[in-house]
Amino acid sequence: MTQLDLFAALEEEPKPIPAAFTAPKAPPAPSRPTLTAAATPARPHRVKPSGDPHGHAMRVGEAVAGVWHRQHGGPHIEVPIGIVAALSLIRQKDGSGPDLKAQILAQDRTQLIAMYREIWSTHWMHRPDLIDRARILHEWLNDEEIDDHRAYLVRAVTKAALAQGLFDLTGHSDPYLRAQTDVLSPVMTLVRSSGAQQGLGEYHTPAPIADALAAGTIVGIPFAVKEPRAGEHIHDPAAGSGGLLRSAAQYLREHDFDPAQFQWSMVDIDEIAAACAAVNSIIWNLGPRVTVACADSIANPNAVEEAMEHARAVFAHRDEMLGKARIIAALRQTEHLLEQASAIAA
Numbered sequence: 001m002t003q004l005d006l007f008a009a010l011e012e013e014p015k016p017i018p019a020a021f022t023a024p025k026a027p028p029a030p031s032r033p034t035l036t037a038a039a040t041p042a043r044p045h046r047v048k049p050s051g052d053p054h055g056h057a058m059r060v061g062e063a064v065a066g067v068w069h070r071q072h073g074g075p076h077i078e079v080p081i082g083i084v085a086a087l088s089l090i091r092q093k094d095g096s097g098p099d100l101k102a103q104i105l106a107q108d109r110t111q112l113i114a115m116y117r118e119i120w121s122t123h124w125m126h127r128p129d130l131i132d133r134a135r136i137l138h139e140w141l142n143d144e145e146i147d148d149h150r151a152y153l154v155r156a157v158t159k160a161a162l163a164q165g166l167f168d169l170t171g172h173s174d175p176y177l178r179a180q181t182d183v184l185s186p187v188m189t190l191v192r193s194s195g196a197q198q199g200l201g202e203y204h205t206p207a208p209i210a211d212a213l214a215a216g217t218i219v220g221i222p223f224a225v226k227e228p229r230a231g232e233h234i235h236d237p238a239a240g241s242g243g244l245l246r247s248a249a250q251y252l253r254e255h256d257f258d259p260a261q262f263q264w265s266m267v268d269i270d271e272i273a274a275a276c277a278a279v280n281s282i283i284w285n286l287g288p289r290v291t292v293a294c295a296d297s298i299a300n301p302n303a304v305e306e307a308m309e310h311a312r313a314v315f316a317h318r319d320e321m322l323g324k325a326r327i328i329a330a331l332r333q334t335e336h337l338l339e340q341a342s343a344i345a346a
Contacts, residue, residue: 053181056169060084061186063160068191073153077191078272080157082137084187085279086119087161088170100171101162109151112158117141123282128318129311133278133292136271175285176253184276185241192272228252230261235304237297239266241276242284249284260287265304267297 068080092100107115120138124131131138146154172178236244245266249259264286268274274294281290293307300306 053169056165057181057183058186060161060164060166060169060183061188061190063164064157064187065190067156067160068153071153071156073157073191076140077188078136078275079140079150079153080191081184081188081272081276082134082140083116083154083157084161084166085134085137085184085276086116087158087166088183088283089119089123089279091171091173092167101167104162105155105159109146109155112154113141113146113151116154124318125322127282128314130278130282130290130292132311132314133294133307134275137275137279170283175283176250179246179250179253179284182241182243182246182280184280185243188241188272188276228255228257228262230257231263233263233265235265237267239268239277239292240270240273242266242280245277245286246280246284249286258287259285260289262287263289265291265293265307267293267295267303267307269294269296 064080064084068077073080090100104112104115116138120131120141140150166183169181169183170178234245234248236242239245245264252259252262264281266274266277266281268277271294274292278290278292281292291304291307291311293303295303295306297303
């Protein structure tokens with residue numbers, strides 16, 4: 001039995017991009033019923049898993065960075081980050097079934113590359129806007145021929161990430177458990193040289209500080225009487241890979257809110273960081289109203305609005321491609337039926 005479940009996080013039909021928000025005005029109607037905290041059904045107390053998920057994520061990053069640099073992966077750090085991102089998007093169909101890690105590593109180089117292409121294309125069907133934002137992490141897979149050294153690196157990075165228990169962090173069906181940490185942040189930080197980090201001014205907020213900042217931002221001044229309201233806009237103008245919004249989503253879940261009831265936007269000047277934020281918003285299940293922009297939020301205060309316009313164009317392209325695919329499928333089915341009828345008549 002194949003354990004790879006590419007559709008685990010997808011809804012039945014791809015949805016169009018939600019209407020734009022205009023903060024601080026009243027937000028547009030969300031795609032699902034809006035609930036206030038009082039109206040939200042009581043949920044059982046969430047029990048956090050034992051151990052240190054942030055330390056675990058760091059070990060994954062160290063393993064991936066170690067194998068990449070030891071095997072002379074070179075400057076194309078989007079490759080190892082993209083591999084970890086793609087693996088983080090999949091789930092295991094049956095937890096008691098065959099081992100998914102073993103099935104992945106049993107594939108030959110052609111099958112492994114094909115698997116990664118399928119992961120990205122499958123998620124593009126559902127969230128073309130976010131997968132397009134993450135383009136830098138997967139466009140290297142568009143090469144018709146993957147040379148032997150890169151194919152070797154793909155397998156080595158895959159093995160390193162899985163050996164360090166990546167699926168123990170990202171393979172849960174419950175998005176609350178998947179959002180216990182940001183696994184892409186240490187991978188991105190550790191494969192990138194210190195000089196490049198300094199040049200970008202890239203400093204990631206430690207997770208405990210992010211948790212405290214998220215609680216203070218959402219609730220306001222400590223002990224103030226202010227609760228989150230469904231439909232509110234949560235924005236980070238220097239998001240990195242989205243760590244602060246991860247903390248915010250966890251805070252909301254712990255207080256019986258669904259992050260999908262809120263609007264989320266992130267901006268980062270670094271293309272790889274913005275790509276990671278886009279993938280993370282899927283991993284953490286932030287919902288349908290997420291916008292990720294790659295821009296300088298100080299120089300371009302309209303970055304989010306421009307990213308939303310681009311996202312609408314990407315959704316329109318997706319819909320056009322799906323329409324053409326359905327027409328082609330219908331024509332092929334008609335041809336098949338005609339061939340069957342001709343064979344019977346003969």
